[in-house]
Amino acid sequence: MNYKTLAADIGWVEALIKIGEIRRAGLPTSVAAIQRGLEITKLDPNYYSVYLWIPAAYLSRKHLVSEESLKLISELMDVGIDHFPNDPELPFSAAMNYIGQSDLNDKPRRVREIRRSLEYLNIAAARPGAWEDMPALIGALAKRLRDLESETGVDESVFLEEMIFRLGRDRAPDLWESLPADAKVRLSMVEPVALVECVGYLSRSLCEAVQD
Secondary structure (H helix, E strand, O other): OOHHHHHHHHHHHHHHHHHHHHHHOOOOOOOHHHHHHHHHHHHOOOOHHHHHHHHHHHHOOOOOOOHHHHHHHHHHHHHHHHHOOOOOHHHHHHHHOOOOOOOOOOHHHHHHHHHHHHHHHHHHHOOOOOOOOHHHHHHHHHHHHHHHHOOOOOOHHHHHHHHHHHHOHHHOHHHHHHOOHHHHHHHHOOOOOOOOOOOOOOOHHHHHHHHO
16 A cells, blocks of 8 residues: 555545635635645645645635745645646646736736746646647736836736636636626627737747747
8 A cells, every 4th residue: 555645645635624614614725725735745746636726725715815825836836847747737727826816916026926927838838738829828928027017008907807808717717706897797798819810029930839
């Protein structure tokens, strides 16, 4: 018997029970859930569900997310990204963890988080089976970064609405939940945009990649 795998299974069940109890009480999921995820993956790094589910359970609650918590989530995601080198979903999910968390925070933090998101998206884009519209998403975030650094561009809520429009509701459920009701109504009336147009902030090579 592999006792480390058994211990990881027990830790996973305990984490699910604890998070369930917290949610039933209407409380935000604590950072202890992320720490438990790290403990589980140290015992068994093949525990794929931990990398996606625990960050989602923590970030989906309506509470302010500190940079320290995001760094801890990234530490957990990095274990999975390294352990599953051909999987594009984990770095994509890690990138999405950094979007929509800091709209009430200062610009330097938002800049840091978009840079981190771009790092993960570039990892995802280089892996087999990556989402075909990844180059355009990278271009959109790169433009947002330039806008923030030059103090231009649209309001954060407008930016998040654009991200939902580009990604589609199913690929970004947490961002969807963070939108105000009027934005949800607007987006429900249109189809997610197909990212095949050559937008101005993409290089020629990226445009060709999107159009292929």
